[in-house]
Every structure is written in C-alpha cells, then in structure tokens.
Amino acid sequence: MLLNPVISKLAGKRVVLASASPRRQDILSNVGLRFEVVPSWFKETLDKSLFSAPQEYAVETAKQKALEVARRMHMKHLKTPDIVIGADTIVTLEDAILEKPLDKQDAYNMLSRLSGKEHSVFTGVAIVHCKSQEDNQLDTDVIDFYEETKVKFADLSEDLLWEYIDSGEPMDKAGGYGIQSLGGMLVESVHGDFLNVVGFPLNHFCKKLAEIYYPPSKQSIHRVKHDSIPYVESFEDLSDVEKDCSSPSKTYDKKKAKSDSDSNTCSPGPSTKHATGIQNGVEEKPSGTVHLPSKLIELMDGFKASKTLFAASKLKVFDKLKDKGALKAMDIADKINASVHGTERLLDACVALGLLEKTHQAYSNTELAKTFLVSDAEFSVHDFIIHSNDHMWTHFTHLESAVVEGTYSHHKACGRTAEHVHGPEFKERFMRVIHCMLKITAQDIVTAFDLSKYGTACDLGGCTGTLAHELTWTYPEMQVCVFDLPEIIQNVSKFQPEKSDSSRIIFTSGNFLDDALPKANLYILSRVLHDLPEDKLHHLLRKVSEACNPGISALLIAEIVLDEEKKEPRALLQSISMSEGKQRSGTEYKKLLEKHGFNSVQIRYTGNLLDAILAVKR
Ligand SMILES: O=c1[nH]cc([C@@H]2O[C@H](COP(=O)(O)OP(=O)(O)OP(=O)(O)O)[C@@H](O)[C@H]2O)c(=O)[nH]1
Numbered sequence: 001m002l003l004n005p006v007i008s009k010l011a012g013k014r015v016v017l018a019s020a021s022p023r024r025q026d027i028l029s030n031v032g033l034r035f036e037v038v039p040s041w042f043k044e045t046l047d048k049s050l051f052s053a054p055q056e057y058a059v060e061t062a063k064q065k066a067l068e069v070a071r072r073m074h075m076k077h078l079k080t081p082d083i084v085i086g087a088d089t090i091v092t093l094e095d096a097i098l099e100k101p102l103d104k105q106d107a108y109n110m111l112s113r114l115s116g117k118e119h120s121v122f123t124g125v126a127i128v129h130c131k132s133q134e135d136n137q138l139d140t141d142v143i144d145f146y147e148e149t150k151v152k153f154a155d156l157s158e159d160l161l162w163e164y165i166d167s168g169e170p171m172d173k174a175g176g177y178g179i180q181s182l183g184g185m186l187v188e189s190v191h192g193d194f195l196n197v198v199g200f201p202l203n204h205f206c207k208k209l210a211e212i213y214y215p216p217s218k219q220s221i222h223r224v225k226h227d228s229i230p231y232v233e234s235f236e237d238l239s240d241v242e243k244d245c246s247s248p249s250k251t252y253d254k255k256k257a258k259s260d261s262d263s264n265t266c267s268p269g270p271s272t273k274h275a276t277g278i279q280n281g282v283e284e285k286p287s288g289t290v291h292l293p294s295k296l297i298e299l300m301d302g303f304k305a306s307k308t309l310f311a312a313s314k315l316k317v318f319d320k321l322k323d324k325g326a327l328k329a330m331d332i333a334d335k336i337n338a339s340v341h342g343t344e345r346l347l348d349a350c351v352a353l354g355l356l357e358k359t360h361q362a363y364s365n366t367e368l369a370k371t372f373l374v375s376d377a378e379f380s381v382h383d384f385i386i387h388s389n390d391h392m393w394t395h396f397t398h399l400e401s402a403v404v405e406g407t408y409s410h411h412k413a414c415g416r417t418a419e420h421v422h423g424p425e426f427k428e429r430f431m432r433v434i435h436c437m438l439k440i441t442a443q444d445i446v447t448a449f450d451l452s453k454y455g456t457a458c459d460l461g462g463c464t465g466t467l468a469h470e471l472t473w474t475y476p477e478m479q480v481c482v483f484d485l486p487e488i489i490q491n492v493s494k495f496q497p498e499k500s501d502s503s504r505i506i507f508t509s510g511n512f513l514d515d516a517l518p519k520a521n522l523y524i525l526s527r528v529l530h531d532l533p534e535d536k537l538h539h540l541l542r543k544v545s546e547a548c549n550p551g552i553s554a555l556l557i558a559e560i561v562l563d564e565e566k567k568e569p570r571a572l573l574q575s576i577s578m579s580e581g582k583q584r585s586g587t588e589y590k591k592l593l594e595k596h597g598f599n600s601v602q603i604r605y606t607g608n609l610l611d612a613i614l615a616v617k618r
Pocket residue numbers: 018019020021022023024039040044065087088089090100172173174177178179180183197198199
C-alpha cells in the first residue's frame with residue numbers, strides 16, 4: 001500500500017491505543033497498524049473554563065488519557081510501551097462543548113441544538129513516546145495536535161430526532177451522533193476530514209508520524225510534500241535519513257511540535273471525503289475499481305504471519321541468535337540445519353514482522369524476541385508458541401468439519417481418547433503452557449485487587465504454582481496452598497523459580513471436583529471455569545461457596561472476560577476451538593456467581609492475557 005511506509009515505521013514497536021472507542025480501533029487497524037488496546041482510566045473532567053479554546057481542552061484530555069495508560073503500564077514491570085496514542089473528540093457549537101450525552105434527554109438537547117446549523121468537531125490526539133530509564137523512572141515525550149472538521153446538520157424534525165435517539169446510537173458518541181452510521185442521515189455537508197468526526201484524524205496522524213520518523217533533511221527535503229502524507233518515493237530516500245536518527249526521541253523537536261500544535265488551524269480547504277464513497281469500509285476509487293480493505297487482507301494473510309513465527313520458534317532461530325550479536329543468513333542456516341535460501345526467506349519475513357532486525361545483511365533479535373521468544377528468557381512464551389504450532393494449529397484446520405458436525409475441534413483434530421488427554425506427555429506440555437502464560441499475567445491478576453487482608457489462599461488447579469509465587473511476593477503475610485492432581489504436583493519441582501522463598505507455599509494433591517477443599521480465606525480459580533461443562537461448573541462453584549465464610553472469604557477468578565457485546569476477537573477465537581466449556585462476559589460471570597451466593601462481584605480488565613474477578617459473600 002502506498003501509505004504503508006509511515007505506518008510501518010511503528011512495526012516492531014509496542015504501540016498502545018489508550019482508547020475504548022471501537023471506531024478508533026477500526027480506523028487504525030484498517031491501515032495495518034498493530035497495537036494493543038488499553039482503555040484509559042482518566043476521567044474526562046478537566047475544568048473547561050481553564051482553556052482559552054475548546055480544542056485545547058480536547059488536546060489536553062487526549063494527552064492525559066495517553067499519559068495515564070503509559071504510567072499504569074510502566075508501573076507493571078515489563079509492560080512499558082514504546083508509544084501510547086490517546087484521542088478525545090468533542091463537538092462545539094457557539095461557545096458550548098458537547099461530549100457524550102448523559103442520557104436520552106441530554107442527547108435530545110444536543111441534537112436539537114445542532115439541528116439546521118453548522119458545528120465543529122475537534123479531535124485532540126496525543127502521541128506519547130515512552131522510555132524506561134535506568135532508575136526505572138518513566139520518560140515521556142508528548143507530541144499533540146488537533147484536527148477540526150465542520151459539519152452541517154439538516155433541519156431535524158422531532159419525530160426523526162426521537163427515532164434516532166431511540167436507536168441507542170447517540171449514547172457513546174461526542175455530540176450525540178455517529179456520522180458513520182444512522183447519524184449520517186442527519187448530515188447535510190462535511191468540510192474537512194471525515195474520519196476526524198468519527199473519532200480519529202488519520203491523515204493528520206500520518207503526517208505527524210512522517211514528521212517524527214522522517215524529519216526533513218538536506219537530501220530529502222525536496223522530495224517531501226509537506227501538505228500531504230509523503231509520497232512513497234520520499235520514503236525510499238529516507239532510509240538514509242533514518243541512520244542518523246534511529247530513535248524518535250533524537251529526532252523529535254518538542255518546541256517545534258508544540259508550536260505546530262499551537263498554530264494548527266483546521267484542515268486546508270473543503271474536502272468532502274464523505275462524497276468519495278467510503279461505503280461499508282470499501283473505498284471506491286474514482287475509476288470505479290474497488291480497493292480491498294487492509295483489514296480483510298490482514299485476515300486472509302494472518303495465518304502466514306503466525307506460521308512464520310511458529311516456524312522460527314520451532315527451528316530455534318531466536319535461541320541461536322541469543323548473545324550472538326548479528327549473524328548472516330548462512331551462519332544461521334548452518335546452526336538450524338536448514339537451506340540458506342529457505343532460511344534467508346524466513347529471516348526476512350521475521351524482520352518484516354518486527355521479530356528480527358537486519359543490518360548489513362546480518363540478523364539479530366529485536367527487544368521483543370529477546371524478552372519473549374528466546375526459549376529460556378524469564379518471560380518466554382516459546383512453549384506457548386510451540387503448543388500453538390503443534391496443537392492449536394491442528395484444531396483450527398479441523399474447524400469447519402467441527403462446526404458442521406457440532407463436535408469439538410480438538411477432539412476432531414486428535415481423535416483424542418481419555419488416555420491421550422491424561423497421558424504424561426500431554427500433562428507435561430500442558431504444564432509448560434500454563435506456566436508460561438501465567439508468568440506473563442500473574443502480576444496483573446494478583447494486583448488487580450488489594451488482597452492483603454486474606455492471610456491464606458488456595459489456588460485450585462494451581463498447576464506449577466506461578467500465581468502462588470506472585471501472591472507471596474506481593475503479599476508478604478500470605479500463605480498459599482497449590483491444590484492440583486497428583487500427576488501435576490509430582491512434576492512441579494522443575495518449574496520452581498531459583499531465587500524464591502517458597503516456605504509460604506505448599507503443594508497439595510487432590511481433585512477439586514471430588515475431594516474436600518483445603519481451608520483458606522481466598523480461593524483462586526485460574527483458567528478453570530471456562531473449560532468446565534455446566535454440571536461440573538456448578539458443582540465446583542457450590543463447593544467453593546460452601547467453603548467461603550461470609551465477610552471473611554473470597555473467590556478470585558482469572559479468565560478472559562468477554563466484552564458485553566461479545567465482539568472482542570481474541571476471546572471469541574479462543575472459544576471457537578474450545579472443549580465443552582465456554583467463555584463468558586462480565587454480566588454472565590456476575591449472574592453465575594450470584595447464583596452461588598457471591599453477592600459482590602468486581603471485574604478488572606487487565607489488558608493482559610487474562611482478566612480478574614473478585615467475588616465475595618457478604
Ligand atoms: O460521528 C461520530 N462522532 C463521534 C463518535 C465517537 O464518539 C466518541 C467520543 O468520545 P471520546 O473521545 O471521549 O472517546 P471514548 O469513546 O470515550 O473512548 P476513549 O477511551 O478514547 O476515551 C468516540 O468513541 C468516537 O469514535 C463516533 O463514533 N461518530
């Protein structure tokens with residue numbers, strides 16, 4: 001894609017979108033940006049009277065949203081992102097700032113004020129570059145800007161207004177309308193960037209990226225067209241510029257960015273992207289040919305990227321590069337016993353995916369590979385990847401027949417018998433996968449709530465004790481019992497961390513479905529409930545509930561919690577290959593737990609592999 005170079009500058013960086021807005025997520029993923037979504041907890045309550053112009057309020061809110069996420073992620077070790085993007089959209093009419101309506105009446109007040117008039121939509125955006133310093137302080141560079149689009153509403157009749165409000169669409173949208181959906185029917189004209197109204201000024205964002213990553217130099221200045229996103233020719237030349245300025249913090253001129261932001265005016269001239277025909281995500285070119293949306297291309301190609309990662313992991317490419325500096329393809333091919341030609345292709349694909357770096361024809365691990373892909377790294381997900389390659393991959397290749405026949409794809413894939421599932425090889429692999437998954441998520445789970453008042457905990461199905469270790473590190477008074485099947489408990493020794501005081505952890509053999517539960521104030525069920533069929537699920541929750549004393553004990557659950565609309569792809573893709581159990585939304589977990597007497601249920605979305613639920617009997 002012509003514009004891809006500027007977005008691809010972010011490949012290999014940990015980019016976080018600090019926004020819960022599904023529209024912002026769509027706009028950015030549609031152009032191929034890879035990012036994590038960590039919604040900001042910043043409350044949009046800045047005092048508007050302190051700002052001399054409404055756009056300054058939007059920019060400051062965007063900045064605070066992004067900084068809150070950067071700081072929160074930094075606090076949780078390992079998770080400092082490279083870049084956090086925050087945004088805030090407001091509507092202004094005369095001197096008033098309109099945000100999301102509080103209720104239907106508020107939506108009515110907003111829309112009736114907008115009827116028949118032109119208003120402005122401002123989106124403030126903050127791009128925060130983060131760096132963890134040696135003393136573990138967080139260093140941030142903020143680049144912010146805003147975009148203005150003018151929107152004129154048709155005269156709206158009362159009936160139309162109420163019909164629209166009753167559709168429910170206005171409630172989560174600035175100014176009470178969604179121009180991309182039903183709200184488009186209220187709009188007579190748009191002057192400026194259409195996507196800015198939807199929630200994210202993509203064009204201006206790309207220009208900012210180009211300024212950051214391709215600052216004009218003597219060689220390139222004549223080729224960069226400043227009033228548009230740089231042409232692809234300019235990027236070819238710019239790889240030279242990059243050598244002088246590999247880190248964005250070196251190239252970013254804070255003062256210049258500030259003055260740009262201050263002097264920013266609305267986008268030049270009336271451009272009506274609305275009229276260029278973006279329909280159902282398919283942009284019609286003037287010639288009438290249709291552009292295949294990048295989201296679809298990504299979906300069609302996604303398996304190739306996964307399989308590239310799997311093959312490189314399976315062939316231990318990242319291990320061979322560990323502590324070696326950069327190696328040529330020929331040397332790596334030799335180390336992994338593979339053809340030079342095939343190895344070179346694999347390595348180049350890994351570079352494109354941000355897993356490896358290539359300089360002067362030699363390859364080395366990126367930070368991401370060093371931290372997560374080298375098999376003996378502290379936070380390695382190598383075993384998880386191998387499991388995905390050797391097993392999940394097979395499940396998914398049987399997906400269509402499993403769907404047609406209504407069977408479970410993993411039974412279908414392996415023709416599994418009980419011995420197979422319970423055999424030693426399966427158990428050992430299962431333990432490695434759970435161990436590596438929990439190493440990454442344990443800290444987020446045990447700190448999602450303040451658990452310091454619980455003196456004793458029992459992790460039911462606690463496997464290798466990863467959560468138990470995190471609990472004892474975090475809560476110095478806590479004693480933890482890890483309760484699991486005998487064949488698991490007898491294998492846990494090889495998974496214990498070297499430098500750990502395990503005197504407060506005991507491993508106890510038992511079956512949580514059949515045996516009496518050890519006594520504890522805090523019971524933990526991590527990745528258990530989603531896997532159980534209904535009868536066993538209720539049986540287990542009944543037992544835990546009976547073991548919990550009202551006001552004293554609690555149940556901590558670690559699971560993927562589906563969003564209420566059940567649209568979050570990661571969780572849905574997980575459930576599609578599942579066994580008899582199912583993934584649940586927050587409301588479904590609440591109902592389930594309330595049925596078993598837990599009348600206070602709190603949910604924390606961690607932004608990590610698993611979310612946390614704390615259920616208490618009052
Ligand atoms: O035509 C449209 N106008 C606006 C929107 C959506 O409105 C919201 C604006 O709210 P805000 O900027 O505060 O963002 P949030 O949704 O609260 O998410 P954050 O987590 O980023 O605070 C935004 O979602 C726009 O997309 C629209 O859809 N159409």
